[in-house]
Amino acid sequence: MIPTPNLSHLKQSDYDLIYEPAEDTFLLLDALEVDADNLKNSKPRVCLEVGSGSGCVTSFIANILGPSVLYLCTDINPHACQCTLRTGVQNHVDIHVVNGSLDEPFQQRLSRKIDVIIFNPPYVPTSEEEAMIAQSSRNIGGAWAGGSDGMLVTNVLLQRIEALLSPNGRFYLVALKQNDIPKILQTMEQRFQLCGEIVLQRRAGREHLFIIRFLRGNKTLNQ
Amino acid sequence: MVRLITHNLLACHAKDCNTNNFPLEFKDVQLEIREADFNPDFLKGFMPKIEWKALVDTARQLGDTSLPLEQPEMLDDEFLKNLHHVLLEIHVEEGSMTCPNCKHVYPISNGIPNMLLAEHEIG
Ligand SMILES: C[S@@+](CC[C@H](N)C(=O)[O-])C[C@H]1O[C@@H](n2cnc3c(N)ncnc32)[C@H](O)[C@@H]1O
Ligand SMILES: [Zn+2]
Numbered sequence: 001m002i003p004t005p006n007l008s009h010l011k012q013s014d015y016d017l018i019y020e021p022a023e024d025t026f027l028l029l030d031a032l033e034v035d036a037d038n039l040k041n042s043k044p045r046v047c048l049e050v051g052s053g054s055g056c057v058t059s060f061i062a063n064i065l066g067p068s069v070l071y072l073c074t075d076i077n078p079h080a081c082q083c084t085l086r087t088g089v090q091n092h093v094d095i096h097v098v099n100g101s102l103d104e105p106f107q108q109r110l111s112r113k114i115d116v117i118i119f120n121p122p123y124v125p126t127s128e129e130e131a132m133i134a135q136s137s138r139n140i141g142g143a144w145a146g147g148s149d150g151m152l153v154t155n156v157l158l159q160r161i162e163a164l165l166s167p168n169g170r171f172y173l174v175a176l177k178q179n180d181i182p183k184i185l186q187t188m189e190q191r192f193q194l195c196g197e198i199v200l201q202r203r204a205g206r207e208h209l210f211i212i213r214f215l216r217g218n219k220t221l222n223q
Numbered sequence: 224m225v226r227l228i229t230h231n232l233l234a235c236h237a238k239d240c241n242t243n244n245f246p247l248e249f250k251d252v253q254l255e256i257r258e259a260d261f262n263p264d265f266l267k268g269f270m271p272k273i274e275w276k277a278l279v280d281t282a283r284q285l286g287d288t289s290l291p292l293e294q295p296e297m298l299d300d301e302f303l304k305n306l307h308h309v310l311l312e313i314h315v316e317e318g319s320m321t322c323p324n325c326k327h328v329y330p331i332s333n334g335i336p337n338m339l340l341a342e343h344e345i346g
Contacts, residue, residue: 045268068265070228074338081335085224094259094311096229100338108234108245113272136342 002033005059005091010083017079019053019143023204024174028120029060031172031199031211036064038221042168044115048072050102050157053143055084055095057118062093069115074100076138101135102157103164114164119157120174125150150179158184161214162192170215172199177208184212193217224257224334225320227285228269228310231278233336235322235329237344243324246277249284252318252331259311263303266310270294282309 032039044065049058052073062071073084073095081097088095098105124144131152134141146152161171175181185196194214201210235244275294282290289305320329320336330337
């Protein structure tokens with residue numbers, strides 16, 4: 001059992017401003033735990049979490065992979081960046097946080113250098129307008145509003161994954177049934193030769209959640 | 224906490240700015256030195272990803288001259304300790320970073336660099 005990160009330093013006043021870990025977060029933690037051995041065997045050096053929110057997920061994967069990995073996080077919400085830092089300190093994990101959108105700050109320098117990318121995106125179908133306003137207001141609304149198919153933000157990152165991943169890199173994505181998972185898998189395979197596999201799925205209330213792991217088409221899990 | 228390891232990975236990504244956009248130049252910085260656990264394995268693994276000249280120049284600007292101009296082949300303990308200090312123990316708490324090309328200013332506050340661009344600045 002990998003311990004769930006200690007979040008006792010985060011209060012309701014923080015969760016008024018940032019995403020509180022929920023079923024999607026916990027399913028992602030469970031998927032990382034399922035993959036713990038092959039994650040370790042892949043000997044990653046650089047891990048990037050996009051949209052780190054509370055910092056819970058990066059602190060958890062750091063418990064799996066240990067201190068010889070560089071843990072980078074981005075979030076558009078400045079409060080989330082502060083909380084991610086505090087969660088790192090609380091859990092003795094050295095996290096490097098940048099207030100930025102998606103992979104933008106690191107795109108140039110970390111091209112083909114990132115071994116693990118993680119994204120639990122704003123995936124909830126909303127109006128396009130609500131999602132665009134949420135993105136530009138950089139507040140808690142940006143934690144879920146995902147536009148008409150819930151893919152407005154995710155689609156932008158999906159276009160960039162291939163250019164970021166190291167030869168042996170992998171990408172974990174949280175998605176909802178309404179996001180059209182067969183279509184995501186097909187696009188990633190046809191356009192980028194990235195093969196996706198569902199690691200875990202779970203129904204939580206009205207949400208049917210999936211964790212997808214993508215690898216380069218010429219790689220298998222145990223390589 | 225912007226440390227030099229993060230700084231070494233940040234490039235300007237403003238619209239149409241894609242040459243001479245790295246490294247960003249620190250301005251008006253407030254520094255804090257905080258000890259971190261020394262981990263030679265981490266440093267050795269990360270070294271191939273460092274832009275060495277950018278790191279050495281930036282460290283010198285911030286007053287640290289401990290690193291050699293060329294990345295050495297022999298990684299002895301003294302070198303690794305200096306590298307550890309430069310990459311992980313110098314924290315830039317406040318200040319800003321300016322793009323050498325388009326002069327876009329990225330502010331740093333409470334130790335967090337703000338790399339967000341306005342809609343019209345995104346490439
Ligand atoms: C569903 S929450 C997940 C938070 C956390 N990773 C977790 O699993 O609990 C989505 C997060 O993505 C952030 N986010 C939304 N749009 C983003 C963007 N364009 N770039 C970076 N982060 C973004 C939100 O601020 C929020 O913290
Ligand atoms: Zn620039």
